[in-house]
Amino acid sequence: MKILSIEVGNLFGIFNHRISLMSESNITIVIGENGLGKTIILEAIDSFFNKRFNYFKSIEFDFFTITFDNDEFWRIDKKVESGNIYLNVNKFDQSIKKKPDLGSRAKNNAANKTAKIKIDENVSSRKRAAYERKHIEELELINYLNHEKNRDYESVQLEMELMNLRRLELKYGKHLGFFNSNESDDSQPKWFTDALEKINVRLIETQRIITAKEIGGDSYVNSVQKCSAELLKMITDAVKLSSDITSGLDSTYPNRLINKLKQGTRDTFEELNIALKTLDDRRKVLSSVGLGVDTKDSDILQIDDTQSDLIKLLKLYIDDSHEKIKPFDELSIKLKLFQDIINKRFKHKILQINRVSGLNFKSTVKKDKKNNFEVIPASKLSSGEQNELILFYKLIFNSHKGDMILIDEPELSLHISWQNEFIADLKEVTEINDVTVIIATHSPDIINDNWGLKVELRGVE
Incomplete structure (x- = not known):
């Protein structure tokens, strides 16, 4: 299931917005003045x-309508029954939209299926106490890790970031797994839970860098270090496979x-030489991006018609080599x-990737005492560089x-030239990953010459 449009009625008791997604580019740019609800919708x-x-318990709205590419749409509204707040999710066929003479009550009665989700007003004191106990246990664990000589700095710092993020959730009431006190999936209809499993939505928020001041502690993990650790895990998994x-x-x-x-071969010298060149190029690409694939056989000499006995041997070698690096x-x-x-984007520095250390940054202008270009710690990158x-x-x-990727204010801390390049680079990302992106922005420089991708939210005229 793919989302085609999102509509909200009477948001904040005032605004009606409709966002139709751009299907050809898979990138939709949502613009509008402050206070119209761009971030809230995302x-x-x-x-x-x-x-x-x-x-949804703190948002004032009449309904959200989400239209999918399978000829159905969902209408989400909020009801109060017996002192409890519920989200009602009604599923309709698209044919209902084509009947303007059908009243709202009749349309509700025409729903194919309905899911009813209870929203608790508050997190229970029992659950909060259990969460705080878990938090204390994590503090004790981090204290132990900080004094464990065998633990490397990066892994200890990552553990600390996890703990600090949970501390933030506890302080500000953010909702992740433990605070989600809604009814279990077992209480919801299968059509609803199955659909939610098929639709993967991720929000990349405005604040992407965790700082010591926000966390309230003396130490922190920069999110760049977390990215580096995740990337190392991906490389390690690929190496193992x-x-x-x-x-x-x-x-x-x-x-x-x-x-x-025994079988013989129909491969020609020309075909084999092309295959050798393809393998050589493929290995060099892997080496250039820091994967460290063995390239000692690179620049293999081309064979000629006096070496016909090598065709069968090399063909098997080439086929095996392609499988090994797949x-x-x-x-x-x-x-x-x-x-x-x-x-x-980066000026006077370069990003390199290493299968042992992850993301590395080096100066392209400043050298150390050994006349090597200086290594730049991730913490020394500017806020704009880190955000990007x-x-x-x-x-x-x-x-x-x-x-579906939702990005709120990608222009954060970015120079105008970086903003101008953003959509062009994003198009390359959507091409290789086949994702749908919705951007909320205030910046005309982000849009650049892509005004055909915009959807403008308007206030009350």
């Missing part, structure tokens, strides 16, 4: 499809080679795009085919 869609229904494939192919190589020699294919495409986008890096990291590596 947060509401994110909360609904991620089952954080409590978010490649190693497993290599072991399997190598163990059967002698028998497969003998069979290949686990890196998708990751290498994303890594190259990520590096290209970041390095054309984290934003594109999430878009490229944390997104999957069919996802």
Whole structure:
């Protein structure tokens, strides 16, 4: 299921908005003056499809309508019954919209299916006490980790970030897993829970950098370090899969080679030389994006018609080599795009990716005492550089085919030239990841020459 449009009625008791998504580019830019509800709409869609229904208890609205590409639409409204607040989700066929003479009550009665979700007014004291106990246990754990000499700095810092994020949730009442006190999925109809599982929505919020001041502690983990750790995990997983494939192919190589020699081959010298060149190029790409794939056989000499005995042997070698590096294919495409986008923005520094240390930054102008270009810690990047890096990291590596990505104010801390390039780079991301993106922005420089992608929210004229 893919969302085609989002409509909200009487938001804040005032505004009626409709956002029709751009299907051709998969990028929709929502603009409008402050106070019209751009951020609220993004947060509401994110909360609904991620089952954080409590978010809706504080919003004043008559309905949200979400239209899908399977000829159905859902109407979401809020009701008070016996002192409890409920979200009602009614599913309709598109044919209902084509009957203007049908009154609202009749349309409600025409709903194919209905889901009813209870929204609790407050988190129970018992649940809050349990959450605070868990929080104290985490503090004790972090205290232990900080004094454990065998733990590396990055892993300790990541543990601290997790703990500090939960502290923020507790302080400000943010809703993640523990605070979601809605009825269990077992109480909801299957059509509803199944649909929510199929629709993946992610919100990239305005604030993307965690700082010590926000957390209230003396230490923190920069989100760039978290991205680096996640990327290392992806590389490690790809290396392990490649190693497993290599072991399997190598163990059967002698028998497969003998069979290949017996069967003969129809491959020509020209075809084999092209295949060798393709393998060589593929390896160099993987090496260039920091995956460290073995390239000692790169620049293999081309064979000629005096070496016909090598055709069968090399053909099997080439086929096996392609299989061994296949686990890196998708990751290498994303890594190259990520590096290209970041390095054309950053001035006087360059992003490099290493399979051991993750994201590395080096100066392109300043050298150390050994005459090597200086390494730049992630914490020394500007706020704009960190925001841009984290934003594109999430878009490229944390997104999957069919996802809907919501981005609030991507212009945060960005120079005008970076803003002008944003949509062009975003189009490359949507192309490789096949995602749908909705952007809420105040910046004409973000839009640049992409005014055909905008949807403008208007106030009361």
